[in-house]
Amino acid sequence: MLELQQVSKTIGDKQIVHDVSFSLDKGKSIGLIGPNGAGKSTLVKLISALEKPSSGCIHFFGEDVQKWSVKKLAQHIAVLSQDGLAPYPITVYDAVLMGRYPHLGFFQREGKKDHELVEDVLETTGLSEFRDQMLDTLSGGERQRVAIAKAMVQHPQLLILDEPTTFLDIGHQRQILNLVQSWQKREGLTVLMVLHDLNLAAQFCDELVLMNQGEIVNIGTSEQIIARETLQSVYQTDPEIIRHPKSNIPQILL
Template sequence: MMNIMLSIHQVTKKIEGKSLLDNVSFNVPKGSSIGLIGPNGAGKSTLMKLISAYEKPTSGSITFHNKDVQQWNVKKLAQRIAVLTQEGLAAYPIKVFDAVLLGRYPHLGFFQRESKKDYQLVEDVLAFTSLTDLKDQFLDTLSGGERQRVAIAKAMVQQPELLLLDEPTTFLDIGHQLNILKLVKEWQQKDNLTVIMVMHDLNLASQFCEELILMSEGKVVRSGSNEEIIDSDLLENVYHTTPEIIRHPKSNVPQILLGHF
């Protein structure tokens, strides 16, 4: 039997009469990797804000471990859910080590200082994310890809059960995109992490997510495996363009090609 960590039940979100989400429902099993895909304005980022309790739904419920996310203590929720946006970490003049250490904040009591255990955890995570050589550099001297790796390291020392990624590779070149997603995949497998990521690149979503949820105009069009979702007719109806479906030469997962010239 699946261990359901997160449940989205008939969630609707309206702002000034405009519907951003309309009756969205799905479950997220522990240890799974879910990709939210769909065109701009589909409601993906809005849904992520509701899952993290940053905003409240107009109706419906989102439960994390059978408790509504709005009823969780903010600090307790931050111990178990980490959020990483496309902007990642701002380029502040702060050392990489100190930026990553900030991920321990939700676990500290009032006026409590970090312990040797916290510092060792940061060292271990820096090694895992290949950032040890950069730990004394300042964030504002790093590239976008390096800063995004620091953001993941900061999330890792938070030791969450659920990681929310909102277009984490948007501003990165293809090399850094792959490095970031491989890093998340390794973390997921190592710690049985649950991951929900908003992805625009359908090919990367197909490679790195076990289940895809296709959204359009605030609704779930269909959810399923990449075999079920990366379908020419289905994608044409949502994206209004005709993709050619091919197979990845190594992983054999479905991939799309666009354009007829």
């Protein structure tokens, strides 16, 4: 579905991403992890065609993403940043409805099916009671949930999350990631998420891509990546690895 082939990005005389290659299969959830400055967010911008690679190529369904129009790309890829939706003075309903814009023609208004889809998504995400509330009156966690709803009505095949839980408390972190996971399993959605919290990455991702200094260090399951020696070399710290009491996946204590 998505394939990166020796992708590099240089800004000035600094190489931000260097020869990155990996593929993402349909229906999988991949966690992009690594320390600050590893090149994760830059890679997300390259995948979503917000920036152009200095070398290498990124193929989405066999076609270079740089050849896709902005509107066509938005019909297939939804991107959610750590900031979520800006607190504009519009209603939650209208903010979610904006997710249908990539699927409308020039001067075309939203139809009955678009509004029905918004209603269904508001119900699914537990936002029906907020439908008429102004976006700028919501908390950060609530706005992030609205951003997920907007992405859901966009009907993408690939959802890219760039540190979606950074500013959220643990309750909202769990809520957002559970919402994404349920959506993924229900519709076969493909997810690429950048996460700083390695414990969340291990719990919610099928596979992890570990980056450091613009390069891929390792790709594998949480069992393969969440290992003391690997984390020591990348994060320059000595973690204690324990087992989650329910799922038995590796978790980190400092």
